[in-house]
Amino acid sequence: MANTSHVSTLIKEYAAALGFDLVGIAPATRVPHAEAYGAWVEAGYAGDMAYMTREPERRQDPRLVLPEARSVVVVAVSYFTADPPAALWDDPARGRVARYAWGQDYHDVLTPRLRQLAGFLQRHVDGTVLWRAYVDTGPLLERDLALMAGLGFIGKNTCLIHPEWGSYLFLGELLVSAELAYDAPITTGICGRCTRCLDACPTGALVAPYRLDSRKCISYLTIELRTAIPQALRAPMGNWIFGCDVCQSVCPWTRRFARTGRQDFLSFEPARCVPSLLELLALDEAQFRARFGRTPVRRSKWHGLLRNVVVALGNCGDPAAIPALQHAATESHPLVREHAAWALHRIRSAG
């Protein structure tokens, strides 16, 4: 194969042409915070995400995923898009969807491009190269790999933050069997004494710097959790109905540096980003699919989203929601029924 630094430059140029905002290359070795991940699993912070606890050693070293791997090409795509109108975003009768879900599912956008990058490597550099592409789809600690590849530093909110982009970044990786030229981790940009994300998290999920207890995280509760949301966490969820951006939106790095990237595939549209809660509650399954089927929101499934919607209606506190909640408390899926009964109780006891 041609010299590694020339090849690495070609890969980076092609990655940029494919629309990736950042690209860096790390050696395929054990990640620096492997122990922190082990402790996270031990503490039960994965909650019901069984896939996060299976074969933990594989996540700690990419060579256990692809034994021939020598390098990891890590890409990042900004998902920042213009701020929504405050009148809509701050309206408690509307549900908030986290920014990353404001449009096409990122797996569908990044994965084909990563495959194109692998094809480029095979065609123009070495036809024998083995590769595997991942976008949140495999047993990798993606933030640690991005850190190693020089794509940013890890903040106390546990996110990968780039000093010139902030943290609204999707990550993807290409494990490759070729030796490439490795980037140095970024040394500028740190949290210092800041604790804004820890102070702002509505449910106290950031239990310590760099430690997120998923069981309390609104993102986990609204997306990953398939059962009842613990009662004590329902009120602090406010009107987040899918994911949460609080620990990023308060971060000075993200506030100052977040910007739209090369692939502007997300956009603010009220019906998908801040939908009326009562309108959502009236959706049937086919209407749910038509509205959210190509977006990450499909992951919560119809009943999961309705569960979140009735919690948000309870938090909104508007008695105008009572008839729709009464209907949901009798007619709907058992999970939605129980949360609707909670919401009714919350509105009536506040009134």
Ligand code: B12
């Ligand atoms: C499981 C998961 C979740 C879980 C748990 C999140 C968590 N923090 O663990 C839940 C459902 C809560 C979640 C939420 C979100 N997620 Co998520 N999630 C994942 C997934 C699949 C695994 C994460 C993981 O390994 N967790 C285990 C813990 C131990 O790892 P970690 O939190 O990443 O922590 C690392 C660092 O904190 C560091 N570390 C630990 N201790 C210390 C100490 C020091 C001093 C330092 C410097 C570092 C450090 O090492 C850890 C191991 O690498 C990844 C994809 C992947 N395969 O990596 C996406 C991923 C992390 N998620 C992502 C996104 C976008 C989100 C949300 C923003 C979505 C949203 N808006 O709702 C939120 C953000 C919440 C948050 N603050 O993490 C992106 C993050 C991109 C980025 N810029 O960081 C990823 C990488 C997906 C992707 N391919 O783009 N997620």
Ligand code: SF4
């Ligand atoms: S809000 Fe402050 S502590 Fe949290 S990640 Fe950003 S800089 Fe670090």
